[in-house]
Amino acid sequence: MKRILIACTLLASLYSGTLAHAQERQQALQEWSAMKFGLFIHWGIYSVPAGVWDGKQIEKLGEQIQRHAMIPHDEYAALAEQFNPVKFDADAIVALAKKAGMRYVVLTAKHHDGFCMFESEHTDFDIIDATPYKQDILKQLADACRTHGLKLGVYYSTPDWRFNGPNPEINPHDGKISVFSKVSQANEDYQVAQLKELMSNYGDIVELFFDMGEPTPAQSKRFADTVHALQPDCMINGRVMNNQGDFITMPDNHMPDVPLTQLPWESPGTFYHTWGYKSWVKGAPLEEQVPAQIKKLVTIAARGGNFLLNIGPMADGSVVPYEADVLEGIAAWTAQNGDSVFGTGVTPFAKLSWGECTTGDNKLYLHVFEWPKDGQLSVPGLQNKVTAAYPLTQPDTQLAYRNGNLTLDGVRQDPNDTVIVLEYKGELDVQPVRTETKSNGTLLLRGSDAIHHGKYGRESYRSILPDYYRTWDVGALEAGTYDVSLVYQLRAKEKDFKLEIAGQTLDFALKGKADKEESFIMDGNEELSEISQTTKGNWQRVTVGQITVGDVAPQTLTLRQGQEFEFHATLDAFKQQDPTYRSMKLDIKALALSPKKH
Numbered sequence: 097m098k099r100i101l102i103a104c105t106l107l108a109s110l111y112s113g114t115l116a117h118a119q120e121r122q123q124a125l126q127e128w129s130a131m132k133f134g135l136f137i138h139w140g141i142y143s144v145p146a147g148v149w150d151g152k153q154i155e156k157l158g159e160q161i162q163r164h165a166m167i168p169h170d171e172y173a174a175l176a177e178q179f180n181p182v183k184f185d186a187d188a189i190v191a192l193a194k195k196a197g198m199r200y201v202v203l204t205a206k207h208h209d210g211f212c213m214f215e216s217e218h219t220d221f222d223i224i225d226a227t228p229y230k231q232d233i234l235k236q237l238a239d240a241c242r243t244h245g246l247k248l249g250v251y252y253s254t255p256d257w258r259f260n261g262p263n264p265e266i267n268p269h270d271g272k273i274s275v276f277s278k279v280s281q282a283n284e285d286y287q288v289a290q291l292k293e294l295m296s297n298y299g300d301i302v303e304l305f306f307d308m309g310e311p312t313p314a315q316s317k318r319f320a321d322t323v324h325a326l327q328p329d330c331m332i333n334g335r336v337m338n339n340q341g342d343f344i345t346m347p348d349n350h351m352p353d354v355p356l357t358q359l360p361w362e363s364p365g366t367f368y369h370t371w372g373y374k375s376w377v378k379g380a381p382l383e384e385q386v387p388a389q390i391k392k393l394v395t396i397a398a399r400g401g402n403f404l405l406n407i408g409p410m411a412d413g414s415v416v417p418y419e420a421d422v423l424e425g426i427a428a429w430t431a432q433n434g435d436s437v438f439g440t441g442v443t444p445f446a447k448l449s450w451g452e453c454t455t456g457d458n459k460l461y462l463h464v465f466e467w468p469k470d471g472q473l474s475v476p477g478l479q480n481k482v483t484a485a486y487p488l489t490q491p492d493t494q495l496a497y498r499n500g501n502l503t504l505d506g507v508r509q510d511p512n513d514t515v516i517v518l519e520y521k522g523e524l525d526v527q528p529v530r531t532e533t534k535s536n537g538t539l540l541l542r543g544s545d546a547i548h549h550g551k552y553g554r555e556s557y558r559s560i561l562p563d564y565y566r567t568w569d570v571g572a573l574e575a576g577t578y579d580v581s582l583v584y585q586l587r588a589k590e591k592d593f594k595l596e597i598a599g600q601t602l603d604f605a606l607k608g609k610a611d612k613e614e615s616f617i618m619d620g621n622e623e624l625s626e627i628s629q630t631t632k633g634n635w636q637r638v639t640v641g642q643i644t645v646g647d648v649a650p651q652t653l654t655l656r657q658g659q660e661f662e663f664h665a666t667l668d669a670f671k672q673q674d675p676t677y678r679s680m681k682l683d684i685k686a687l688a689l690s691p692k693k694h
Contacts, residue, residue: 117328124329125342128302129360131199131247132397132438136364136406137189138204138251138371139233140211141175143411147374158408159372162209162257163272169258176211176226184413186236190244192415196423197430197438200302202249202404203237205294207372208275208308210258214298218289221258238298247302250294252287254309254319254335259283275308276557276667284315288322295326302329305345306336308557310667313338333362334554338665341554346401349392350562353548355399355442361552362402365392367419373408379418386425387465387512391452393426394436394463394513398443398452429512432489436461436515444526445476446547446569451513455524461488462502462516467509473502473516476529480520488515528569530650537691539578541568541653543684551661558670559663563679565656568687573598573648577692581639582606583685588676592658593640598648603658604640606682635685642692655680655687 138159147158149165156164162172193201206212212222214234224230234250241248255275257264265277279287295301304323311319316338323330334341343360346352351363367379367389379385389405396403407419430437440454440461450473451465464473478500485495487507496503497518507514533539546566553559580595586608595602661677664670 120328121342125331125360128331128343129400129402130439131302132402133196133198133393134200134202134249134303134362134402134404135189135193135196135198136202136251136371136404137237138207138373138406138408140204140207140209140213140372141172141179141227142207142209143373143409144175144178146411147370147376153376156369157372158370158374158377159204159207159209160275161372163275166272172209173221173226176221177228179223179227179411180229181233181409181411181413182229184233184236184409186233186240187243189409189415190237190240190246192420192423192427194244194246195427195431197427197434198246198405199438200247200249201237201241202251202303202305203234204251204253205234206252206256206290208253208255208257210256212290214294216290216293218286218293234294234298242299248298248300249303249305250298250301251305251307252291252294253307254279254287254311254337256283256286259286276310279309279311279315284311284318288318291319291322292326295323295330300329301327302331304330304332304336306333306341308335309337310556310665311337313665316340331360334559335557337554337556339554344552344554344560347560347562350560351392351396351401352399352550352552352562354446356550356552357400357442359552359554360402361400362404363392363396364404364406365389366406367422371406371408373410373416379422382418382421382425383511385422386429389422389426390429390512391463391465394454395452397437397440398454398463400442425512429510433510433513433515436463436488436517444524446528447545448476449474458520458524460518460520460524462518464504464514464516467514468504471504473504475500475502475518477527478518478520479525479527480522482518482520484517484519486517488517491517528650530569530571532571533573537574537576539570539573539689541570541687543584543686546655546684548680551663553663555663555665556667556670558667561661561679564661565654566680566684567655568653569650570597570653571650573645573689574691575645575647577642577644578689579639579692580604580641580643581637581688581690583635583637583687585635585683587681587683591676591681593682594656594658595640595643596654596656597643598645598651600643600645602641602643605658606638606640607636643689 142159142161145161147154154161154165205214215224215232216222223233238248255277257273259280265274267274316336317340320332320336320340331342334344346363349365368377393403409415436454440456443453445453452463454461482497485497486493493506531541546568548563549565551561551564586606589608592605657677659677
């Protein structure tokens with residue numbers, strides 16, 4: 097009996113410890129998600145050539161110039177001798193990030209080229225041993241983050257081209273060194289040793305941003321376990337692969353069409369198509385770039401993610417003036433409107449024609465990107481009683497709100513994003529806005545009104561499908577049989593789809609280029625005919641079949657692909673599937689359900 101009691105006590109203790117650990121991890125994840133906005137810094141010896149090699153401008157990513165210019169290892173490594181960033185000011189950069197509203201900073205501690213921006217005992221190819229600068233960049237940023245109250249994160253590349261040897265894996269599509277190469281045992285051990293340094297020598301690390309490569313499940317687990325053993329609260333991104341990450345990293349500058357709350361996520365963003373500095377790249381004018389980045393920040397926050405916005409310092413360590421000006425522009429906006437982003441929740445609306453919405457305590461923050469021509473802002477589906485309406489920067493200017501419409505008289509327009517506050521009573525209640533049938537019983541759905549749903553995972557870099565299926569909120573349908581018709585473009589030769597409503601399914605196929613366009617009037621539905629006739633481009637109109645339903649209360653109509661596309665960790669397994677079903681590959685002008693006449 098005594099042994100049983102001891103065993104039970106040990107099990108209870110173990111369970112209690114595991115539960116407490118899980119709760120701590122969940123709390124850390126919530127705190128990470130609440131940060132909303134961070135500064136990404138892509139910087140290394142690739143800033144020395146600055147996008148130019150042998151007098152030629154090298155296209156594509158500046159931080160991968162070794163790959164794109166096909167530079168021999170020895171020639172590339174010699175760039176370290178020219179890397180002397182004497183103008184680097186960690187304190188000024190972190191202060192600028194804080195001013196912009198950023199809560200954390202993530203530095204490329206090691207990119208694919210293998211050069212380390214921190215002091216490492218396991219290589220001489222680092223900022224201390226290989227350059228005349230001989231100061232630890234990561235340490236300076238860590239100290240500056242502590243001074244200004246920001247969190248520090250680390251980017252660490254799984255590929256390391258210095259481990260490739262004389263016969264590196266080659267991407268068959270372009271004949272260059274692969275960024276999705278296998279991880280050798282030597283590289284694995286080296287990474288673990290460096291991860292221990294990074295997790296031990298720079299204080300608290302809030303995020304570990306792995307990137308690229310194709311580690312095995314055992315390697316991914318070893319990397320994640322190494323990080324969490326030393327820093328349990330450090331959040332690891334899904335690009336550690338094989339479901340070992342804490343959150344997912346979106347494709348560059350991407351955000352889901354609707355709030356994604358099942359998995360924490362982060363969207364990395366750039367000003368142009370490069371992360372590392374390229375001397376010849378020009379960004380959009382500030383009056384376009386600043387509002388574009390503010391809109392990304394707001395939209396990402398409204399849909400439940402974090403926004404990690406990148407800068408690429410020059411070889412001397414100074415911030416590109418254009419990039420600093422963009423951050424200053426963001427700072428000016430967040431100084432006045434930060435309450436509408438930080439500490440807020442996701443949007444309750446499926447889609448807004450004029451902008452985005454974030455939520456606070458009995459408050460809606462309406463972010464007006466597109467000013468309505470008639471000065472009336474529609475707030476679709478809001479059921480709560482509104483007790484006050486005013487611009488965030490003009491709290492004394494009370495606005496008229498009635499029956500879902502807000503009058504914007506007296507509001508100063510912000511060229512970046514005008515924020516209107518609605519205060520309301522009770523628990524938030526927003527009902528879907530549904531498309532109703534026409535007088536002839538036809539349900540006409542515009543493609544622009546569809547909600548695009550993604551499929552997201554952490555198996556591999558490729559485990560993100562932004563457009564996997566689509567939905568429309570629709571009103572009641574009378575019982576009967578309906579012809580289903582489409583005006584569409586398909587970016588594939590042929591593909592299967594299925595339409596679902598009221599528990600009924602219609603399977604059909606579409607062709608990318610019809611032999612001939614059908615000409616018919618869809619049961620008097622002239623509007624669909626007009627859409628087809630006035631649409632420019634190679635659009636097709638076709639009836640795909642019939643669906644029979646009983647009396648249908650308001651609900652959702654769903655358009656799916658005819659085959660599932662599964663996530664796989666390895667590129668080989670990924671490629672074995674039909675790529676046609678990796679995304680919808682479908683543009684829709686209109687979809688109609690027309691009652692069949694007997």
